[in-house]
Amino acid sequence: MAAKLATRPRDQLPRSRRGASYLARRRRVGYLLVLPALIALALVAIYPLLYNLVLSSRFDVATEPGTQHFVGMQNYHSLVVDPAFWGDLLHTGIFVVISVTLEFVAGMILALVVNRKFRARGLVRASILIPWAIPTAVSALLWKMFFDIRSGFVDFALSALHLPGAQTVWFNSPVLAWVPIILSDMWKNTPFIALLLLAGLQTIPQEIYESAKIDGASSWQAFWSLTLPLLRPAILVALIFRTLSAMLVFDTIFVMTGGGPGQSTEVIAYYNWYKYMVSLNFGYGAAVAVVITILALLLAGIYVRILRQREGFVT
Amino acid sequence: MRTWFGRTGFYVLVAVIILYSLFPFYWVFKSSMESSVALNQPTTGMLPVQWTFVHYEAIFAVENFLRPLLNSMLVAGLTTIVSVILGSMAAYGLARMPIKGKALILGFVLLVSFFPQIAMVGPLYLVFRHLHWLNTYQSLVIPYLILALPITTWILTAFFGQIPVDIEEAAMVDGASIRQTILKVFAPIALPGIFTAAILGFLLSWNDFLFALSFIQSPNMDTVPLALVNFRNAYYVHYGQIYAGVVVASLPIALIVLFLQQRIESGLTAGSVKG
Known part of the structure; x- marks a missing residue:
């Protein structure tokens, strides 16, 4: 190999110079390769965010053309004193806590089941993934129809099993309207949590369970004192991603209830969309968007801190 | 257990x-x-x-459901192609080239995937309105890059990092240029990873509702989720047609998941857990 190399002319250059220029060239090519993606992301993601910052300091309502002007912090002030904003924030918080908790428990059960080896395991893994691949808006549409008194299966099942709740018009009740919303969200998103937890479970060596068993630990004890702590990184990642997307829930609410009855199922993303696209109040909408962005970036900060604590963050 | x-x-x-x-x-x-x-x-x-079968006949004869199917396919397909090209380039640079600030660049890409979609709606609407781009394919493909490009880049960087460098080094030693090495030696090995990233990018764009709802106002530009939701905005709710539409639209997705489940799983976990 060495002899073959030596016959090439460029190998007759002084070793140091050849190495340095080659490295510099590779570095230059490297930057050129990364640049287009960075420019694209800056244009489609950073630019709108900065635009929001500017927009939020202006009066800009599309239905009143020619009246745009600088208003300083006034949009933020109107936002803070709007009880609807706080109400929607509260709805969002409750939705996040309930849906993420339920999805986490269900996802953990799913992950533990498919982590075991059994016949048709591959089929089960694929079938739990299918709901995840369905568009959120379509899942919402389906569950809205499932809860319909006539064509849905919920009412049919409840009456067939003689359970209470048959003939309920779920979407007329400020509280019960959340049931289909959360079920639709669970159906669509539990697979995602299960998948992340499953990936975590598969990194845990089986031997430690064997030795725990020899030491007389029950399965339940092994789960609490071995599985859960070892799964901590996967759990945190799953919870953060789900919290983020639950916090930003929009499609499900828009399709199922439109925020109703009244404003009882309105969430923060819906509030923002309404200000932007229905009121066409872009200044005010931008102020809401800035608040939502800050909340999302706080979660991102927590995520990065968790990743930093683990080895192998960057290649 | x-x-x-x-x-x-x-x-x-x-x-x-x-x-x-x-x-x-x-x-x-x-x-x-x-x-x-x-x-x-x-x-x-x-x-x-x-x-x-009346509902199946109705969605194609009355509702022209073929149009949203084609729209979605085109928009998600274009987004996927752009994301995979830009993402592969960036990932090769990050995984293979001796560039500085890799952690910073990957951190930035990750940060973008945390940006709330809803916050983009207002500014993008104003920009697209100004450019007379509302109701066009580019008013969807461009914002969909926010959804697809970060995860594609992230996944591909993880996958490329796992491919051993030996073969490329051997090619370079034999006098191949960087370009030849990437296209002739590296690309064939990297294809499965690229394919995985493409599936995920496609699904993420195919599943969007918010951007389509905000930037599309004419029915012949509807994407699949938008068209299905709009079935009921007519004079009365066409339950049967919605159900038939969901079957038609979900069948390809369900098949993709059934056949490519392992790829999707590895992509999703490479995108977050492995980092």
Whole structure:
């Protein structure tokens, strides 16, 4: 190999110079390769965010053309004193806590089941993934129809099993309207949590369970004192991603209830969309968007801190 | 873990899980075959009262459902192509080239995937309105890059990092240029990873509702989710057509998932857990 190399002319250059220029060239090519993606992301993601910052300091309502002007912090002030904003924030918080908790428990059960080896395991893994691949808006549409008194299966099942709740018009009740919303969200998103937890479970060596068993630990004890702590990184990642997307829930609410009855199922993303696209109040909408962005970036900060604590963050 | 459930209990649990995941699809299929009359009366059983194909005929003949299918395919396809090209380039640079600030660049890419989609709606709407781009394919493909490009870049960087460098080094030693090495030696090995990233990018764009709702106002530009939701905004709710539309739109997605499940799983976990 060495002899073959030596016959090439460029190998007759002084070793140091050849190495340095080659490295510099590779570095230059490297930057050129990364640049287009960075420019694209800056244009489609950073630019709108900065635009929001500017927009939020202006009066800009599309239905009143020619009246745009600088208003300083006034949009933020109107936002803070709007009880609807706080109400929607509260709805969002409750939705996040309930849906993420339920999805986490269900996802953990799913992950533990498919982590075991059994016949048709591959089929089960694929079938739990299918709901995840369905568009959120379509899942919402389906569950809205499932809860319909006539064509849905919920009412049919409840009456067939003689359970209470048959003939309920779920979407007329400020509280019960959340049931289909959360079920639709669970159906669509539990697979995602299960998948992340499953990936975590598969990194845990089986031997430690064997030795725990020899030491007389029950399965339940092994789960609490071995599985859960070892799964901590996967759990945190799953919870953060789900919290983020639950916090930003929009499609499900828009399709199922439109925020109703009244404003009882309105969430923060819906509030923002309404200000932007229905009121066409872009200044005010931008102020809401800035608040939502800050909340999302706080979660991102927590995520990065968790990743930093683990080895192998960057290649 | 092994003695957690008895054997029977375990299989009951498996059955419940499959039922929970797939029964809604059965119901959609069953309802899509049901007549409108039956759909407007309380459900009587697990099978259609009278099997009918009218809803399938109606979505193509009356609603022109082929158009949103093509729109979605085109928009998600274009987004995927752009994301995979830009993402592969960036990932090769990050995984292979001696550039500085890799952690910073990957951190930035990750940060973008945390940006709330809703916050982009207002500014992008104003920009697209100014450019007269509302109701166009580019008003979807461009914002969809926010959804697809970060995850594509992230996944590909993880995948490329796992491919051993030896073969490329050997090619370079033999005098191949950087360009030749990438296209002739590296690309064939990297293809499965690129394919995985492409599936995920495609699904993420295909599933969007918010951007389509905000930037598309004419029915012939509707994407699939938008068209399905709009079926009911006519004079009365076309349950049968919605059900039939969901069957038609979900079938390809379900097949993709069934056949490519392992790829999707590895992509999703490479995108977040492995980092």
